[in-house]
Amino acid sequence: MYKASAIKTVRGNSLWYRLKEQKWLFVLMFPAFIATLLFSYGPMFGLYMAFTNYQPGGGSFLHQFFGAEFVGLKWFEYFFSTGDFYRVMRNTLATSLLTLLFGFPAPIILALMLNEAKQGFFKRFTQTVSYLPHFISWVIAANIVITLLASDGMLNNFLVMLGVIKEPVAFLQNGPLFWWIIALSNMWKEMGFSAIMYLAAISAINPELYEAARVDGASRFRQMWHITLPALRPTIVILGILAVGGILNAGFEQQYLLQNNTVLEYSEVIDIYAYKYGLQNSMFSYGAAVGMFKSVVAFILVVIVNNISRKVNDQALF
Amino acid sequence: MKTSLRDRTAQVIIIVLLSLLCVSVIYPFLYMLAVSLNVGSDAAKGGVYLWPREFTLYNYEIVLGNVVIRHAYLITIARTVLGTLIGLAVTLLMAFGISYRMLPFRKQILAYVLLTMLFSGGLIPLYIQLNNLSLLNSFWVYIIPSAFSAWNMFVMMKFIQGIPEALIESAEIDGANPLRILFVVVLPLSKPMLAAIGLFTAVGHWNDWFAGAFYVSDQNLIPVQTFLQQLLSAQDISTVLGSNNNQEALARGTMLSNVTLMSIKMATVMVSAIPILCVYPFLQKYFVKGVLIGSVKG
Numbered sequence: 001m002y003k004a005s006a007i008k009t010v011r012g013n014s015l016w017y018r019l020k021e022q023k024w025l026f027v028l029m030f031p032a033f034i035a036t037l038l039f040s041y042g043p044m045f046g047l048y049m050a051f052t053n054y055q056p057g058g059g060s061f062l063h064q065f066f067g068a069e070f071v072g073l074k075w076f077e078y079f080f081s082t083g084d085f086y087r088v089m090r091n092t093l094a095t096s097l098l099t100l101l102f103g104f105p106a107p108i109i110l111a112l113m114l115n116e117a118k119q120g121f122f123k124r125f126t127q128t129v130s131y132l133p134h135f136i137s138w139v140i141a142a143n144i145v146i147t148l149l150a151s152d153g154m155l156n157n158f159l160v161m162l163g164v165i166k167e168p169v170a171f172l173q174n175g176p177l178f179w180w181i182i183a184l185s186n187m188w189k190e191m192g193f194s195a196i197m198y199l200a201a202i203s204a205i206n207p208e209l210y211e212a213a214r215v216d217g218a219s220r221f222r223q224m225w226h227i228t229l230p231a232l233r234p235t236i237v238i239l240g241i242l243a244v245g246g247i248l249n250a251g252f253e254q255q256y257l258l259q260n261n262t263v264l265e266y267s268e269v270i271d272i273y274a275y276k277y278g279l280q281n282s283m284f285s286y287g288a289a290v291g292m293f294k295s296v297v298a299f300i301l302v303v304i305v306n307n308i309s310r311k312v313n314d315q316a317l318f
Numbered sequence: 319m320k321t322s323l324r325d326r327t328a329q330v331i332i333i334v335l336l337s338l339l340c341v342s343v344i345y346p347f348l349y350m351l352a353v354s355l356n357v358g359s360d361a362a363k364g365g366v367y368l369w370p371r372e373f374t375l376y377n378y379e380i381v382l383g384n385v386v387i388r389h390a391y392l393i394t395i396a397r398t399v400l401g402t403l404i405g406l407a408v409t410l411l412m413a414f415g416i417s418y419r420m421l422p423f424r425k426q427i428l429a430y431v432l433l434t435m436l437f438s439g440g441l442i443p444l445y446i447q448l449n450n451l452s453l454l455n456s457f458w459v460y461i462i463p464s465a466f467s468a469w470n471m472f473v474m475m476k477f478i479q480g481i482p483e484a485l486i487e488s489a490e491i492d493g494a495n496p497l498r499i500l501f502v503v504v505l506p507l508s509k510p511m512l513a514a515i516g517l518f519t520a521v522g523h524w525n526d527w528f529a530g531a532f533y534v535s536d537q538n539l540i541p542v543q544t545f546l547q548q549l550l551s552a553q554d555i556s557t558v559l560g561s562n563n564n565q566e567a568l569a570r571g572t573m574l575s576n577v578t579l580m581s582i583k584m585a586t587v588m589v590s591a592i593p594i595l596c597v598y599p600f601l602q603k604y605f606v607k608g609v610l611i612g613s614v615k616g
Contacts, residue, residue: 031465035466047443
């Protein structure tokens with residue numbers, strides 16, 4: 001057995017031999033290779049249209065694509081010079097930061113609470129229930145949010161009953177409130193699922209640490225503060241860095257499904273804006289330029305954040 | 319002991335907060351179930367919170383009797399089954415090939431895949447590309463563009479690399495070609511991983527409304543979730559059900575007047591969510607496993 005593999009490595013030095021040897025592997029990988037080329041690299045090269053005046057119409061695609069008038073950075077300048085840029089970035093950042101503010105600590109707190117809860121049916125039940133929203137579509141989640149927040153909805157009825165408000169509030173018709181609604185519904189939908197990572201990190205903690213702390217008379221709270229939280233630190237740092245890197249991903253589905261005409265000023269995050277101009281108004285080049293702006297900034301952020309992570313945490317994502 | 323009192327208070331607070339979380343997840347579904355089982359015009363008066371006041375199955379009769387919804391359901395099932403199988407196959411084959419350390423150009427192929435995770439062309443160029451490939455307005459737009467997932471590929475690769483090399487080597491020495499190694503050695507050992515990733519892929523297909531809303535304009539091709547999205551933004555019930563698709567229901571006009579957009583919406587939500595709600599409790603441990611496979615870093 002040892003001999004056979006030794007012979008193979010000697011012969012395997014020539015690249016051509018290795019290619020021939022592995023031709024079956026290449027055949028197996030071919031579909032994925034082509035799919036990546038068509039659906040990832042194709043659109044990347046398609047970004048060329050952000051620098052032209054692309055108009056679909058008669059004639060072959062290549063003719064339209066390369067024949068379109070080259071306009072340089074016109075669409076980018078247009079985006080930065082209109083008031084749209086300020087508004088879109090404000091909405092994007094506001095939504096992302098609020099989502100981060102609620103959505104980031106929530107799974108940590110949930111994991112800590114689940115860890116403190118006594119083993120048993122209640123704990124397992126809560127855990128199972130808490131992941132559930134992750135597995136339902138945003139269409140259904142949006143339906144729930146809209147129903148809950150409607151002027152005759154649950155929340156209004158409840159608040160009126162308690163006497164907090166005199167008459168129903170139109171929650172979903174209030175501009176800045178829209179950011180909070182998105183952030184809170186993001187939190188509701190994802191916190192249970194994100195807690196899984198933290199729970200896994202907690203279950204890897206050596207139980208002897210807790211025993212030692214108990215012997216020293218540490219309360220549950222002090223055990224959590226001095227043992228559990230420090231053990232979670234690497235996970236928190238990695239996930240936090242990832243979250244900051246994705247700050248421009250303020251969402252599309254949530255806004256698209258929850259928005260209405262009265263909050264458009266606040267719901268228009270960058271992806272919604274690119275879609276609106278690119279597809280709804282058929283300004284393909286402009287939409288592509290806005291999308292490209294986002295992709296480039298997001299790429300730079302991820303690279304920066306990855307390097308910081310490598311320095312601070314000695315852990316890099318790539 | 320004085321700490322135990324504090325601990326007990328903490329326990330109570332934790333239980334209260336966790337119960338609130340459970341209620342916030344479970345209650346909306348109970349509410350939607352109650353409204354969907356209530357006579358529409360009666361529910362519109364308000365006051366239905368937990369259980370139906372005037373029980374009826376009529377909303378479900380309309381939803382399940384509607385040709386458009388039934389068709390959308392078939393589309394959803396077809397894309398979930400086909401999309402999951404094809405997606406798993408394409409991604410697994412790539413992961414298997416790339417796991418082989420002696421593979422020529424292995425680094426370059428990895429970089430080729432990794433770059434797509436960091437940078438994307440965005441929605442508009444993808445749309446144009448789908449148009450070029452004649453995928454717009456076709457059933458295959460649900461399956462082909464999402465068949466290969468770079469993220470899942472990396473998870474699978476990590477898993478396959480964890481398989482003891484000796485197993486693969488001994489099969490190689492017995493003269494097995496890569497395809498045989500895949501089927502005889504790798505596949506049987508990868509079952510839990512494939513189950514987890516397959517479940518995530520299936521849920522993704524079941525829940526996707528985006529492709530149906532933006533890449534497809536033919537109403538005969540939309541999946542349930544897209545139908546639901548249209549229902550969500552509909553102003554009145556006729557936009558969805560009135561268009562002579564529901565003759566038999568329209569014939570019973572007196573009954574139909576009791577149906578509201580709200581009750582139909584809720585019945586459709588339940589119909590589209592029930593499969594997930596039903597299988598979820600049994601499969602959730604695989605979901606958890608899937609997350610943990612993905613989070614193991616190498």
